[in-house]
Amino acid sequence: MNDCSKIRAGEWVQVKSKNQILKTLDNSGQLERMPFMPEMFQYCGQRFRVFKRAHKTCDPPNGLEGRRVTNALHLADVRCDGQAHGGCQAGCLIFWKDAWLERVNDVVEPPPIFEIAKSQSNAKQCDTVIGCTEQEVWAGTLASGNETNPAEVMYVCQSTNLSKATHPLCWWDLRQYIEDYTSGNVRLSQILAAFLFFVYSTIARGGVGVGSAMRWAYDCFQKLRGGVVYPIRVGEIPKGMRTPAAHLNLQIGELVRVKSYKEILATLNEISHNRGMYFDAEAVPFCGGAYEVLRRVEKIIDEKTGRMMNIKNDAIILKGVGCQARYAQCRRFCPRSIYVYWREIWLERVANEGQHSASKASNSP
Numbered sequence: 001m002n003d004c005s006k007i008r009a010g011e012w013v014q015v016k017s018k019n020q021i022l023k024t025l026d027n028s029g030q031l032e033r034m035p036f037m038p039e040m041f042q043y044c045g046q047r048f049r050v051f052k053r054a055h056k057t058c059d060p061p062n063g064l065e066g067r068r069v070t071n072a073l074h075l076a077d078v079r080c081d082g083q084a085h086g087g088c089q090a091g092c093l094i095f096w097k098d099a100w101l102e103r104v105n106d107v108v109e110p111p112p113i114f115e116i117a118k119s120q121s122n123a124k125q126c127d128t129v130i131g132c133t134e135q136e137v138w139a140g141t142l143a144s145g146n147e148t149n150p151a152e153v154m155y156v157c158q159s160t161n162l163s164k165a166t167h168p169l170c171w172w173d174l175r176q177y178i179e180d181y182t183s184g185n186v187r188l189s190q191i192l193a194a195f196l197f198f199v200y201s202t203i204a205r206g207g208v209g210v211g212s213a214m215r216w217a218y219d220c221f222q223k224l225r226g227g228v229v230y231p232i233r234v235g236e237i238p239k240g241m242r243t244p245a246a247h248l249n250l251q252i253g254e255l256v257r258v259k260s261y262k263e264i265l266a267t268l269n270e271i272s273h274n275r276g277m278y279f280d281a282e283a284v285p286f287c288g289g290a291y292e293v294l295r296r297v298e299k300i301i302d303e304k305t306g307r308m309m310n311i312k313n314d315a316i317i318l319k320g321v322g323c324q325a326r327y328a329q330c331r332r333f334c335p336r337s338i339y340v341y342w343r344e345i346w347l348e349r350v351a352n353e354g355q356h357s358a359s360k361a362s363n364s365p
Contacts, residue, residue: 003070003071004053004055004070004071004179004183005053005054005055005071005072005073005098005183006098007050007053007073007098007101007103008050008053008182008183008184009050009051009052009053009183009184009185010049010050010184011049011050011103011104012047012048012049012050012103012104013047013048013050013073013075013096013101013102013103013104014045014046014047014048014101014102014104015040015043015044015045015046015047015048015096015100015101016044016100016101016102017044017045018041018044018134021036021044021099021100022131022132022133022134022137023131023132024036024097024099024100024131025131025132025136025137026131026132027132027136028132028136028140029132029136029137029138029139029140030140030161030165031097031099031100032070032071032097032165033161033164033165034072034095034097034158034161034165035140035141035156035157035158035161035165036097036100036137037080037084037085037094037137037141037157037158038083038084038134038137038138038141039080039081039082039083039084039085039094040094040096040100041134041137043075043078047104048075048076048078049075049076050073050074050075050076051073051074051075051076051077051078051093051335051337052073052074052183052184052185052335052337053072053073053074053179053183053184053185053335054069054072054073054074054095054096054335054336055068055069055070055072055176055179055183055335056068056069056169056176056331056333056334056335057069057095057162057166057331057334057335057336058325058328058331058334058336058338059162059163059166059303060303061302061303061304062162062163062304064328064330064331065168065169065170065171065330065331066168066169066170066171066176066330066331066332066334067162067163067166067167067168067169068166068167068168068169068176069095069165069166071097071098071099072095072096072097072098073095073096073098073101074093074094074095074096074335074336074337075094075096078093078094078096079091079092079093079094080092080093080094080157080158084138084141085141085155085157085301086153086155086299086301086308087299088155088157088299088300088301088308089295089297089298089299089300090159090297090300090301090338090339091294091317091339092157092158092159092336092338093322093336093337093338094158095158095165140156141155141156141157142154142155142156143155143156143306152307153307153308154305154306154307155301155306155307155308156306157301159301159303160301160303160304160306162303171329171330171331171332176333177191177332177333180333185333185335186333190333191333194326194332194333197326197327198329198332200214200218201230201232201327204218204230205232215230215233218230228284228285228287229261229284229287231261231281231282231284231285231326231327232281232327233261233265234265234270234272235265235266235267235268235269235270235271235272235273235279236265236266236268237266237267237268237269237270238269238270239269239270239271240269241269243267243268243269243273243274243275244267244274244345245274245275245313245314245343245344245345246343246344246345247314247344248344248347248348248349250293250296250316250344250347250349251293251296252293252294252295252296253292253293254292254293254349255290255291255292255293255349255350256290256291256292256293256316256318256347256348256349256350257288257289257290257291257347257348257349257350258283258286258287258288258289258290258291258318258342258346258347259287259288259346259347259348260287260288261284261287264279264287264346267343267345267346274343274345274346275313275343276313277313277315277341277343279346280323280340281326281327281328282323282324282325282326282327282328282340283340283342285324285326286318286321286340290350291318291319291320291321292318292319293316293317293318293319294317294318294319294339295316295317296314296315296316297311297315297316297317297341298310298311298315299311313343314343314344315341315342315343316341316342316343316344316347317339317340317341317342318339318340318342321339321340322337322338322339322340323336323337323338323339323340324337
């Protein structure tokens with residue numbers, strides 16, 4: 001895999017100026033089919049720590065398999081605010097191509113605010129350059145409507161374009177796990193733990209009559225070491241029966257505790273849904289933890305069609321709670337860190353906020 005970024009997780013990089021970036025784009029505002037979105041201009045000239053190398057990703061609307069990404073990174077806490085895409089609230093972690101960044105050597109802290117302001121001011125001096133214009137970047141956020149409704153608004157963003165900007169990646173391609181380690185994305189102990197869980201869960205779900213005993217033994221062992229309970233179980237409500245709801249009217253900034261996995265299973269049907277929302281194994285490590293409400297999600301872009309979807313039922317995202325891709329066989333260690341969505345019935349308010357602080361999920365399965 002010679003087309004991978006050479007920058008490792010934890011390094012510092014600086015986002016290039018607007019003019020420098022525009023020179024790398026085609027007239028659709030894209031580089032290697034990856035859109036540079038208007039929401040990204042605000043970061044020009046600023047320095048960030050690399051969260052993870054984005055050498056692979058997931059593309060849920062188009063299948064369970066992983067996708068190979070070339071020459072790209074994710075920066076710490078740099079997510080799309082949706083302002084150029086109809087106010088989409090998904091908060092996706094942004095992909096940054098290496099060509100849009102430059103490595104900063106021996107940086108121990110971000111530059112002073114006046115330096116950032118000066119860099120951004122210089123970047124605004126000229127909007128028209130060889131390659132692409134800022135207007136074309138904005139125009140690239142919209143696709144033409146479909147044949148039955150030409151006036152319908154359909155958005156283009158990094159998420160809607162992932163299938164075009166990436167390549168299929170088989171889960172058994174061992175090179176991706178080597179890069180997970182060499183990039184600094186994942187520790188060797190995490191890779192070993194994931195391999196052991198894969199073997200263990202394969203046997204437990206193999207239909208040989210030992211699944212129940214193995215899940216019990218797993219939980220006992222994890223309880224002793226303070227780890228996460230076995231994360232792949234069946235909900236308790238028969239399929240076809242109505243699943244329950246709760247109405248807490250949670251607001252931004254409130255502190256909540258995620259209920260235990262056992263309590264949440266009582267709200268799920270046999271296919272792990274509650275009123276259409278899937279409770280994934282990747283949410284289990286956060287059970288029992290206390291987190292701050294980031295926002296209520298009311299609308300997001302459908303990544304497959306580009307249409308804006310209105311969320312009918314409660315959907316809450318919590319600060320710092322994103323998918324860690326611990327258990328997904330076909331996309332293990334995906335660095336995309338999509339926010340986990342929560343029904344209010346899976347959460348409870350923390351009575352005395354002063355006595356609690358946000359919890360972090362354990363790094364081991």
